[in-house]
Amino acid sequence: MPWGRQGAPEDPRVRIVEAASRCLAKYGLDRTSLAVIAREAGVSRQTIYKYFPTKDDIVAQALEKEASEASERLMAVASANSNAEDFVVDLCLSAIEEFGRNPAISPVISVLEHADARGRLLTPEVIAIARHYLEPILDYRPDRAQYLDEMTETYLRILLSLLTIEGPSSASPDSLRAYLRRVLVPALGLGATSPS
Missing domain, CATH: 1.10.10.60 (Homeodomain-like)
Known part of the structure; x- marks a missing residue:
């Protein structure tokens, strides 16, 4: 340009x-x-x-531009990790930071826009849109491939709650990182005690 x-x-x-x-x-x-x-x-x-x-x-073009740039930054930060656990924690932390910087591109907006007729927010379309963010986990853990949609849904549930509800776990970056390691990592079936 x-x-x-x-x-x-x-x-x-x-x-x-x-x-x-x-x-x-x-x-x-x-x-x-x-x-x-x-x-x-x-x-x-x-x-x-x-x-x-x-x-x-x-606005549509600006939001598309911002979302695309945020997506690139998220993936760059998260992909710098050497294991699935750190990848998903950094992905979530980076997403919270990106969407805090520009709430207009928050996945909350996308989820609300794609709600189905019954008011369900996490529709198959939303899961499909978000799935590509978690696909790099399979580079570390190919055994989780059959669970990718379920992992994406769980990730979105936790991310959306962190973006919309403040709590003691998000009091500081360190406490949020520790919370995500304790809660998000096992919820996605990652870590030493991964369910099969």
Whole structure:
């Protein structure tokens, strides 16, 4: 992508999407308006309408960009481990950090958007979307392949609860890491006492 002298992209479309990403992180979805995005991008509202028909179109692209970049960071951090237990703990900690930085890309939003007609949140579609984050576990533990969907569901249940309910286990990064090793690792069937 071409960049201008001051570090801003020359392509107005790219500049608008990046501005929308910053606005979502700073102000949240409800307070991110076209006027706010235009001001952040240094363009007029008319320029925005030239490239995007609606605010929803800009927000969708910004959220897709942010989610993709967050996904890359999550996997880079988690993949730096030498065993499945550390991988899953670091994946969860990194996810909490990423989604705390920009709540608009939280899996809570995705789960709510994919709820089925009965109101079930962890639908097969949500499990399928999240499964790729846990697939690297199979590099360490190929014996867990048949349980990958179940592991993904369990991981999501714990991650969603940590993102939405504060408790003593999340008081500090160290206490959260210890909690995840005690609770998440065995819940996924990992570690020394893995069930078969």
